[in-house]
Amino acid sequence: MGHKVFISPSDQTANTYAGGGTTEAIQCGKIGIATKAALEQCGFEVMLLQYATMAEKCAASDAFGAELHMPIHSNGFNKKVTGTRIFYGHDGSEGHKAAKAILAELGPVTPGAPDMVQAYPALYEIRVPKAPTAYIEADFHDVQAVADWIVDHTQEIAEAICKGVCKYFGVEYIAEEEQKEAPIQMMEFEEMLRMHEKALEDNDAGAWSEEARQWAIREGIVNGIGYLEDGTPNYAWEAHVTREQMVTMLYRAIGG
Numbered sequence: 379m380g381h382k383v384f385i386s387p388s389d390q391t392a393n394t395y396a397g398g399g400t401t402e403a404i405q406c407g408k409i410g411i412a413t414k415a416a417l418e419q420c421g422f423e424v425m426l427l428q429y430a431t432m433a434e435k436c437a438a439s440d441a442f443g444a445e446l447h448m449p450i451h452s453n454g455f456n457k458k459v460t461g462t463r464i465f466y467g468h469d470g471s472e473g474h475k476a477a478k479a480i481l482a483e484l485g486p487v488t489p490g491a492p493d494m495v496q497a498y499p500a501l502y503e504i505r506v507p508k509a510p511t512a513y514i515e516a517d518f519h520d521v522q523a524v525a526d527w528i529v530d531h532t533q534e535i536a537e538a539i540c541k542g543v544c545k546y547f548g549v550e551y552i553a554e555e556e557q558k559e560a561p562i563q564m565m566e567f568e569e570m571l572r573m574h575e576k577a578l579e580d581n582d583a584g585a586w587s588e589e590a591r592q593w594a595i596r597e598g599i600v601n602g603i604g605y606l607e608d609g610t611p612n613y614a615w616e617a618h619v620t621r622e623q624m625v626t627m628l629y630r631a632i633g634g
Contacts, residue, residue, distance in 0.1 A: 380422045381445050381446070382445050383543060384424075384425050385424060386428070386435045386439070387410030388402045388428075388450065391618065395452075395519045396520050406450050409516065409535050410428065413448075413536040413539050413540060416539075420544055420550070422543070422547075429571075436502070436506040439508070440507060445510075449511070451514065452518065452528055453517065453520075455520065457521055460489070461492045461494065462481065462516055462517050463493070464480055464513065465477070465501060465511075466510070466511060467510070467511065468497055468499060473512055476543070477495040479546035480512050480546070481493055482542060484516065488516060488517040489523065490518060490521070490524050512546075579614045580616075594627075595613070597631070600613060
């Protein structure tokens with residue numbers, strides 16, 4: 379059996395790319411799927427989980443027996459900074475070695491600079507998984523030219539990541555005979571996003587927000603999105619909020 383790699387693409391649907399039209403979740407999902415295919419071509423066992431909480435992702439990584447935990451993100455800051463960053467836990471660790479191996483392949487491919495590896499032990503998906511983590515931030519999506527490049531180079535990014543992972547594990551890299559974009563279309567990603575949203579449409583919520591939630595219900599600010607099977611209102615507390623919903627709640631809150 380091959381080495382086990384867990385891929386955790388960004389699920390940040392609100393992080394819009396410069397110029398609009400796509401998001402970090404969509405593009406990193408595509409990169410993740412293409413990376414999975416490239417790694418499997420090289421004999422790795424790969425598990426990919428995108429639309430889940432960080433705790434769920436880390437638990438799945440541990441249960442899978444991952445030997446490398448690999449979040450895939452793109453970055454954003456001030457629309458000027460560029461360059462690929464790969465984070466790890468501590469200097470000299472296995473995560474550090476994996477980060478350097480991946481950056482050696484991915485850095486020269488991505489358009490921005492400077493590229494660097496950096497210890498970031500506080501990140502949840504670095505400190506929690508049992509496996510060493512190489513946390514990839516594939517350049518900066520808030521810079522127009524870089525964002526456009528990321529969108530157009532899914533397969534190139536994925537193959538570079540795969541080469542770095544192969545180098546880290548000492549596995550021979552096997553390229554596809556024909557380089558092709560991963561066969562994932564926008565409609566499929568939209569369906570994945572709908573499934574993600576649907577999974578949040580229930581009354582699950584943290585205890586820390588109980589007082590605020592009850593106030594919002596009592597004041598008529600939040601009315602829910604319908605009813606659950608047992609007839610109770612479905613407030614969908616953990617679902618994403620649209621601008622329409624936000625302005626409606628603000629309007630109600632000021633007595634409109």
